[in-house]
Amino acid sequence: MKETLLSFNKKELGEVMAALGEKSYRAGQVLRAQSSGLCFDEMTELSKPLRARLKENYGDFPVMIIKTLKSRDGTEKYLFSLADGNVIEGVLMKYKYGNTLCVSTQVGCRMNCAFCASGISGLIRNLDAGEILGEVIAVNRKTGGGLSDERKVTNVVLMGSGEPLDNYENTVKFLRLLGEKEGLNMSARNVSLSTCGLVPQMRMLAEEGLPVNLTVSLHSPFDGERAKIMPVAKSYSIAEILDACAYYFSRTGRRYIFEYVLIGGENADNRHARALIGLLKGKPCHVNLIRLNDVKEKGLKGCSERDAREFLRELTAGGLSATLRRRMGEDIEGACGQLRRRFLSEETGADPNEVCAGKTKETGGI
Ligand code: SAH
Numbered sequence: 001m002k003e004t005l006l007s008f009n010k011k012e013l014g015e016v017m018a019a020l021g022e023k024s025y026r027a028g029q030v031l032r033a034q035s036s037g038l039c040f041d042e043m044t045e046l047s048k049p050l051r052a053r054l055k056e057n058y059g060d061f062p063v064m065i066i067k068t069l070k071s072r073d074g075t076e077k078y079l080f081s082l083a084d085g086n087v088i089e090g091v092l093m094k095y096k097y098g099n100t101l102c103v104s105t106q107v108g109c110r111m112n113c114a115f116c117a118s119g120i121s122g123l124i125r126n127l128d129a130g131e132i133l134g135e136v137i138a139v140n141r142k143t144g145g146g147l148s149d150e151r152k153v154t155n156v157v158l159m160g161s162g163e164p165l166d167n168y169e170n171t172v173k174f175l176r177l178l179g180e181k182e183g184l185n186m187s188a189r190n191v192s193l194s195t196c197g198l199v200p201q202m203r204m205l206a207e208e209g210l211p212v213n214l215t216v217s218l219h220s221p222f223d224g225e226r227a228k229i230m231p232v233a234k235s236y237s238i239a240e241i242l243d244a245c246a247y248y249f250s251r252t253g254r255r256y257i258f259e260y261v262l263i264g265g266e267n268a269d270n271r272h273a274r275a276l277i278g279l280l281k282g283k284p285c286h287v288n289l290i291r292l293n294d295v296k297e298k299g300l301k302g303c304s305e306r307d308a309r310e311f312l313r314e315l316t317a318g319g320l321s322a323t324l325r326r327r328m329g330e331d332i333e334g335a336c337g338q339l340r341r342r343f344l345s346e347e348t349g350a351d352p353n354e355v356c357a358g359k360t361k362e363t364g365g366i
Contacts, residue, residue, distance in 0.1 A: 001059060001083055004083075004128075004130045005034060010181075033046075034137070037140070076092040078138075080138065086124060090160055099143070102156075102158075102160050107124035107126075109161055110163070110166065111163050111166070123162075123166075126162075129170045129171075129174040132171070133174050136153055136178065139153055151184060154190065157191070157193075158191070165198040175188050175193075175212055192214075195217065197233070202244040202245070206244075206251040215288075217259045218258040219263075221276045238279065258286070261290050261291075262291050262307070262308050264302060270314055281320060291303060308324050
């Protein structure tokens with residue numbers, strides 16, 4: 001697979017242009033064009049010979065939308081194909097304040113959490129920075145957005161398939177590319193990075209000088225029970241995670257968030273609520289409760305709406321800042337990795353050679 005220019009920042013694009021004997025302003029043109037989701041043939045600002053040379057040396061726009069599903073609640077689920085034929089997914093959620101896109105950082109995942117569809121077949125490969133960025137650009141284009149203030153995608157969450165901190169360098173590079181002034185120009189303040197709790201990388205991230213919102217998937221206040229649903233808990237204890245969060249706060253001044261998926265009969269009793277309060281009270285954090293989206297392959301069930309509300313009430317009565325997230329996109333298999341699995345088992349992929357962002361070769365939709 002050829003390297004794509006989407007992983008290059010403005011300075012690196014300048015070096016590419018210089019090596020091709022082109023004027024330096026070409027770097028800005030390419031940056032703007034590819035941040036708009038154009039493939040080489042659409043970059044009509046560039047001369048034909050230059051386009052041909054770029055095509056010869058570099059891969060074209062790496063992410064193509066092959067399927068869009070629209071939920072009753074307005075949530076849109078996208079299935080993307082990559083240049084090597086791999087398939088990943090993203091979800092666009094519409095809120096009053098803007099549109100949040102959830103993107104994948106890996107094809108598959110090696111964390112193997114008990115409730116998550118992404119890890120069922122393990123890790124296939126890391127996405128490179130340009131591919132992660134390509135998901136954002138493709139959906140931005142598809143929904144009619146432009147660059148900088150004209151963006152339709154206003155926020156990004158790294159909560160799709162994959163563990164972003166297990167693909168550390170590409171993820172951090174992506175965060176920096178997102179902020180390119182002549183590109184999407186999106187600050188890391190508008191990005192939330194969700195991790196299952198890879199402690200060393202959480203500490204490294206604190207040093208990057210990026211104002212990204214750190215979210216940790218906690219899912220249990222007890223190490224032993226957590227390890228049953230999240231194998232990674234065998235490597236890092238909750239105490240170590242809390243220390244890393246405190247360090248993150250000390251370096252960035254940013255409050256952190258815990259995700260807590262409520263699984264009926266597993267982690268949603270008042271014993272869990274009390275222990276969570278004991279762990280988190282007084283810390284600069286927020287707890288996001290989510291009712292589990294049932295995953296066929298996993299045999300785990302979400303808890304009832306009533307139990308979820310009761311769990312929330314206990315946390316807030318105990319002094320925690322917490323919310324129960326609206327379930328979104330349930331009817332379109334909104335949770336991590338679900339759509340990709342269904343797609344792979346039911347359909348054959350689109351032509352991976354035809355890669356152009358937002359130019360879709362759709363195979364369906366509801
Ligand atoms: N690896 C990262 C990011 C991907 S998972 C992490 O673990 O945080 C993003 C969020 O989706 C996590 O909080 C995860 O627990 C949650 N999630 C996964 N499967 C889910 C499901 N079936 N229902 C509801 N949330 C789910």
